[in-house]
Amino acid sequence: MIGVNNAMNGVNNAKSRSSIINLRLMILGALLTPSCLPASSKPLPAFPKPLPAFPKPLPAFPKPLPAFPKPLPAFPKPLLAFPKPLPASSKPSPALPAVVLEAPPSNQPVKAVFAVGEYLRYRLHYGFVDAGVGELKVMDEPVVLRGQPCYHIVATGSTTRSFDWIYKVRDRYESYVTIGTMVPLLFKRDIYEGGFSYRDSYAFDHSTRRATSDGNQYVVPEYVQDIVSAFYAARSLDFSQAVVGQVFELPLFLDHETHRFIFRFKGRRTVSTDAGSFRALVFMPVVMKGRVFSSQDDLVVYISDDENKIPLQIKANILVGSVKMTLTEHRGLRHPLSSKVSR
Numbered sequence: 001m002i003g004v005n006n007a008m009n010g011v012n013n014a015k016s017r018s019s020i021i022n023l024r025l026m027i028l029g030a031l032l033t034p035s036c037l038p039a040s041s042k043p044l045p046a047f048p049k050p051l052p053a054f055p056k057p058l059p060a061f062p063k064p065l066p067a068f069p070k071p072l073p074a075f076p077k078p079l080l081a082f083p084k085p086l087p088a089s090s091k092p093s094p095a096l097p098a099v100v101l102e103a104p105p106s107n108q109p110v111k112a113v114f115a116v117g118e119y120l121r122y123r124l125h126y127g128f129v130d131a132g133v134g135e136l137k138v139m140d141e142p143v144v145l146r147g148q149p150c151y152h153i154v155a156t157g158s159t160t161r162s163f164d165w166i167y168k169v170r171d172r173y174e175s176y177v178t179i180g181t182m183v184p185l186l187f188k189r190d191i192y193e194g195g196f197s198y199r200d201s202y203a204f205d206h207s208t209r210r211a212t213s214d215g216n217q218y219v220v221p222e223y224v225q226d227i228v229s230a231f232y233a234a235r236s237l238d239f240s241q242a243v244v245g246q247v248f249e250l251p252l253f254l255d256h257e258t259h260r261f262i263f264r265f266k267g268r269r270t271v272s273t274d275a276g277s278f279r280a281l282v283f284m285p286v287v288m289k290g291r292v293f294s295s296q297d298d299l300v301v302y303i304s305d306d307e308n309k310i311p312l313q314i315k316a317n318i319l320v321g322s323v324k325m326t327l328t329e330h331r332g333l334r335h336p337l338s339s340k341v342s343r
Helices: 002-031 229-235
Strands: 119-126 129-138 143-145 148-159 169-178 184-193 196-205 210-213 216-219 247-254 257-273 276-285 299-304 311-318 321-331 340-342
Touching (some): 169 229, 229 247, 229 257, 257 311
Antiparallel strands (some): 148 169, 169 184, 196 210, 247 257, 299 311
16 A cells, blocks of 8 residues: 555656646747737837938039140150260279289299298287287298108197186197298198197198098199198288289188188288287288178288288187287298388
């Protein structure tokens, strides 16, 4: 009996839940139909009257545009030609041919402007800081290499101890240059720059135009120079008739490649150094922009305007500042230093 009652109660409860659900659905359906609108709501009235027609059509444009009264007259006279050609003095002058340093005839040996025992010392400034020292030495005694007497030239550069913590440099370059023909037979390089070390050497055979390095041979042009001998060979050139803008060049072998060492004459001026004031020839070597220089014209060299033609000062604008190297000491010169104007 209890079971029957419980069953009946379950049925009644199910019917109640079903009735509630059906009631909710009916309310929701009524809300979604217009019949749920209140009695006060009425449908919107029709639009009272149709819009009137436009009173009159737009009038036609009164008259067509008149034609342009007359055609434009022709230009009265043709343009005049330039009355006269430019005078010869105002025409641009032709570019000066480059002076290329070539091998001298065998019967005309090159007379060096330097001598054994020449010594030049320089101070290197980085901005306003004394950063290092450079030296150029022609050793006191010639040496014989492959049966030929040679100048033994040594170039060194080093930073000061106070600058070493910024960028330490210990560089040494050597060149063995033949006396009379001014060509290198052997070049050596041993450098340390900011933690980077490098050593190499080149042996030159000018009869076959070959340079040998680390067992590899390279074809080189006649009268090729290394980076040290190029400077001393250039000093042997005659600049007494040099014209502003004139270009000089010579072949240079460096880093297993042949380059053109080009420098342009910029004029004459007086320059002050730690060793005094001098009349100077001004040259601008063409440098490779990129890692060090931002422009090809960032290097200027001042050479004494006398028979010695020693470098007095070098200025360089580099990517991270400016560098200046100035003469502080000299001795063993072949000729009097006649370009000096004051101490």
